[in-house]
Amino acid sequence: MTKVTLLGDSIRQNYTENTIKLLGDDFEVFSPEDNCRFSKYTLRGIFDSWAADMAGSDIVHWNNGHWDTCNIFGDGHFTPEDEYVRNMLRIADQLQKKYKKVIFATITPVRDAHTHHKTADSIKFNNLIVPELEKRGVIINDLFSVVIKDVNKYIREDDNIHLTEEGKIVCAEQVAKVIKEVAATL
Numbered sequence: 001m002t003k004v005t006l007l008g009d010s011i012r013q014n015y016t017e018n019t020i021k022l023l024g025d026d027f028e029v030f031s032p033e034d035n036c037r038f039s040k041y042t043l044r045g046i047f048d049s050w051a052a053d054m055a056g057s058d059i060v061h062w063n064n065g066h067w068d069t070c071n072i073f074g075d076g077h078f079t080p081e082d083e084y085v086r087n088m089l090r091i092a093d094q095l096q097k098k099y100k101k102v103i104f105a106t107i108t109p110v111r112d113a114h115t116h117h118k119t120a121d122s123i124k125f126n127n128l129i130v131p132e133l134e135k136r137g138v139i140i141n142d143l144f145s146v147v148i149k150d151v152n153k154y155i156r157e158d159d160n161i162h163l164t165e166e167g168k169i170v171c172a173e174q175v176a177k178v179i180k181e182v183a184a185t186l
Contacts (some may be wrong), residue, residue, distance in 0.1 A: 002183045005054045005099075006031040007042060008063035011108055011143075011171070014163040018172030023179060030054060038067035038079055040088035047096060059182055060099045061141065061175060064088065065107030066161060069121040077121065081128055088129050092138050101182045104133050105175065106144040109151050114160035119148075141178045146170055 004027050006016055023029060030053045036042045042064050046054065054060070060166045064087075068079035079087070087136045088104075095102045106126045109119040122144060130140055148166060154167030163171060 001026060001028050002059065002124040002186065003028045003030070003057045004183075005029075005050075005057040005060045006062075006175075006180055007036050007046070007050070007060060008105065009037060010107070010162060011066065012036065012063055014168050015020050015175055016178070018168055019175045019179075022172055022176035026184070027179070031182050032090040032162055036064065037186035038063075039064040039091065040079070040150050040177065041067075043087055043094075046091065054098075057099050058186055059101045059179055060095050061102065061103040061105060062095070063107065063124065063143070063178060064091070065125055066110075066117060069107065069118075069125050070116050071118075071121075072116045081125070084125060085128055085132060088137070089132060092133055092136055096136065096138070100186060101139065103139040103141050103178060103182060104130070106130065107153070108143050108147045108163075108171075111151055111155050111157065111160035117161055118153075139178070139182060141175060143171055143174060146174050 006012055019028045032050050036045060068084045070078045097103055107122040109122050110117045126144055156162050156164050
């Protein structure tokens with residue numbers, strides 16, 4: 001049986017249940033009940049809150065970004081770009097020391113009406129981190145490309161950032177597909 005850990009913000013929480021169903025009985029899945037929030041919170045969590053439950057995982061699938069790119073105060077991103085890259089690379093390095101395969105899911109787009117998040121920031125931060133993670137051998141799961149195909153169908157209108165039921169399904173299908181492909185290489 002392949003053990004998988006799913007880490008990430010509320011987008012991960014949106015697709016976890018469907019992903020577990022799609023992976024089926026050949027996979028044991030740990031996914032924190034906790035929202036993994038921003039990159040520095042996740043960095044702390046992999047050593048503290050979730051370390052025991054993650055132990056023995058073959059694959060870790062993770063995302064961070066929406067909290068980091070948030071401009072809630074109107075004075076810039078919650079996490080500055082250079083700090084985001086530094087935090088994310090630290091997470092990747094630590095995960096790669098302990099687990100066989102690490103997958104990063106890109107930051108998803110948002111609806112244009114969102115007040116503190118912009119799709120342009122998702123693109124910007126994805127463009128900053130993806131090449132650096134690829135250099136380290138982290139597998140990229142491009143959830144951004146899945147959701148951008150139909151943002152109005154896949155992103156909820158009431159909050160402009162979280163996944164609709166259809167969005168949960170297409171993201172779960174993509175996540176399960178990538179995890180199964182990676183598991184086949186173990």
